[in-house]
Amino acid sequence: MDFMKKPLTVKTLEEAKSEFSKYWEPSVKKEMISIDDAAGRVLAESVESKIDLPPFDRSVYDGFAVKAEDTFGAEEDDPEELVLKGAIHAGEKPKVRVDEGTCVEIATGALLPEGANAVVMVEDTTEIDENIQIRRAVSPGENISKKGTEIQEGEIIAEEKQKITPQIHGALSAVGIQEVKVVKKPHIAVISTGEELIEPNQELGPGQIYDVNGKTICDAVNLCGCEASYLGIVKDDISKIKKLIKNALTSYEVVITSGGSSAGSKDIVPEVIDSLGKPGVIVHGLAQKPGKPTVVSVIDGKPVFGLPGYPVSALMVFDQLVAPYLREMTAVSESDKKDVQAKLSRKILSARGRRELSPVKVFEKEGELVAQPLLKGSGAITSLVKADGYIEISLGREILEKNELVKVRLFGEDSFD
C-alpha cells in the first residue's frame, strides 16, 4: 500500500487547545480609519468627545427667546406682551439681543441670543402687530438645551470593543470625530487541497469534483470579522504545497487548509506544514468525530489549521476549533442567538469513547424547535445544505433519546426557516 499511513495519535479538543496555547495566543491589532468607513467595525479604544454637546445654548422648540422674568405672572387670560426684536434661524449667529420687555423669534436648535434665559413655545403665544403676547410663564432655563448638557468635552462617547452601530456612528459624527481606531481585520489565507479538486471555471475530468470548501470556509472566516483570501487549490504535490503555504505565511496572519490530511489520503499536508518551521505540527487528529484529520500547527509564530475535506465536517471543526480564535482577534462577540434548544426528532446512537458532532436540520413544529439528525449516508453536499447546525454528543453518551432536549449550535443566525 503506497498511501495509507499509520493511525494518528489523537487529542481531545480541550487538550489540543491547551497544547496550542503554549505556542500561540490570539491578539488584537488596531488601525486608524476614516469615520466614513467605520460602520460595523469594532472600536479598538474608547472615544472621547473633543467638544461640548450641544456646542452652545440652543432652543428646544420653535418659539420666542425671552428673559424669563418678563413672563412671570403671564396666564392664558392675562398675557404679558413683549416687543418682537427679530428672528434667529438655526445655524446662524444672532444679530439681535433680548433686552427687558423684548423677545426674539427663535427656531428649534437655534443659538439662544444674548440676554435671553428661556424660550416660550410658539403654542403659548399670540402675535399682535409687532408684539408677542405670552400666555404662559417660563422659568429661567426652560426650553433651552444648555451647552455641554448632553456630552461634555472629554467625556467618553463610545467604549473600546463596542461595535459601531448606526446609532454610535451617528454619535461619533455628532462630536465631529473624523477618524477612529478600530480593530484591524486579520487577513486569513484559505487553501483547498486535494488531487481531485478543480475550480468552477474548469471542465470536470474523470474522477474530478469541484471544490466546495474554498467558498464555505472563506465565508465562515469573513463572518468572524476577518478578511479571507482564497489562495486556490493545491494538488498533492509536495513542492507546490510547500511553496503556497510558505508564501501564505509571509502575507497572512493565519492559514487554513482543508482536505488532504486524512490518514487515508496522501497525507502530505501535515508533513509539509511540519517541515516549514518550528514548532510545526502540534496536534494531528482530534478525539472526536469528525476531527481525525484535523491539524493544529504553529510555524514561526503563525498558526496553520488543517480542516477535514468533507464540507460539513470542515464547517463543524472550523466552528469549534478555529472560529473562537478568529473572534478573539477581531473582538467580535458571538451572537447569543447561535445556540438554540431543540427537541430531537429521533434517537441517535453515538460511537463509544469519543465525542461526536452530529449535523442537524432545525425546523419549527407546533411552536417548538425540532432538531432532525441528518442520515449518516447523506452525501457531502446534501449534508452541507441541509445542516442548519450541529449537536455535540459528549464522550460519555452513547444514546440520545427521541424528544430529548438538545443544544444546537447554528452555523448562522438565519440558517433555518
Place this chain on the structure above:
Amino acid sequence: MDFMKKPLTVKTLEEAKSEFSKYWEPSVKKEMISIDDAAGRVLAESVESKIDLPPFDRSVYDGFAVKAEDTFGAEEDDPEELVLKGAIHAGEKPKVRVDEGTCVEIATGALLPEGANAVVMVEDTTEIDENIQIRRAVSPGENISKKGTEIQEGEIIAEEKQKITPQIHGALSAVGIQEVKVVKKPHIAVISTGEELIEPNQELGPGQIYDVNGKTICDAVNLCGCEASYLGIVKDDISKIKKLIKNALTSYEVVITSGGSSAGSKDIVPEVIDSLGKPGVIVHGLAQKPGKPTVVSVIDGKPVFGLPGYPVSALMVFDQLVAPYLREMTAVSESDKKDVQAKLSRKILSARGRRELSPVKVFEKEGELVAQPLLKGSGAITSLVKADGYIEISLGREILEKNELVKVRLFGEDSFD
C-alpha cells in the same frame, strides 16, 4: 413671523402607505454576478445543477474496490483472498480494472474502476504479500456513492429569494456554478438638510452642529441590503436643494432626506420636492409622535422620503415607513429577532389621540428583559445612543403601566447588552 407655516394636515401611517401605494410599488431588480462575489447576496432565481453529483461512482471510504460476489462468505475467521492489481487515488482516471478474483486499492472519493461494484473498507482487510484478505463480505453497491445520487442534472440546488449562506455558496460551487442571478442592491441617496449642519471635517461656527443623520440613515439603509450614498448636507437654499434632489433622482432609485421639513423650520424641502415633478408630495405629516415633519412623495416614478431631523425620530420613522419598502426591493427578509418582549420599567403617559413611538433602552435583569423608556428631556445624541429600540403606543392607549409586557422593536439584533 417669517418662517412659521400653517399646521400640516396629517395622515396615519397606514393611510400614508395606502395613499403612497397608488403611485409607487417596490420592485426587485436582478443582476448576474460572479459566484466569487455572491456571499450574503439573495438569489433572484432558483439555480439548477448542470451536472450530476457525484459526477461519477466514487468510493465513500479508503479501501479496496471489488466485485461484491468475490467477497460473499468472507468472515473474520474465514477471509477471502483477492489479488491486488494496483491503486486509484482521488482525482485520477483508473488505469486498472477489477476482474474476478482481483481488487484495486482505492482512496476516499476516488473514481470506481471498471469491473468493480463495491468497496471493502480498509479496516476489514489484511495485506499479505501481493494479496488482500477480505474479512467482511460486501453487497453490490456497498460503500459507493453512485453518480447523481446527491444531485441530478437539472435539479434545483437553491431557491429564489434564498440568501447565499456559506453552505449554499459551497453547494453552488459543488456543481460548478460560475455566475448567479441575484437581487440587485438598490442605490439609495441620503441627503441631510438644515442650515445649522456641518460636516465632521469643518470647524464649528456659532449656532452650528455636526450632521448625525447622514451616517445613521446610510447605515440603516445598508442594513436593509441596499447601497446608500451620502450626498451631503444642503442648507436651506431652494435652488441648491432643488438641484441636489433633481440630480439624485436621475442616479438613484430612492431619495431620503432628513431634517428641514418641520412646520417650524424653514420648511422648504417639501415645497421643493413638490415642485420637481408629478404627483409630488403625497403625505406631509404622520399622525404619530414623532412623525409630524415626515414627507412621502413620488417624483416621476421615484419615491422621495423626508424624515425628521431629530436623530432617534429619524431612525424610528425610517424603521416604520421606509425600511419595509427597501427590504421588499432587496428581498431581504427581516430577522425574526427584531421584536422582543420586555417589561416596562415605569409607567408611560402618552399623548391623547395619536400613536406614539417611544424610544427605550433594553437590558436584562434577573433573567427578564426590561424596557426602560428614555426621559423626554434627553438630548438628541443621548437618546440616539441609549435607545436600543422603541415601543409603539397605539392610538387608544393613554397609560402604559409599570411592569406591563410590551413589544420592543430593536434597531439592530445586537443592539443591547
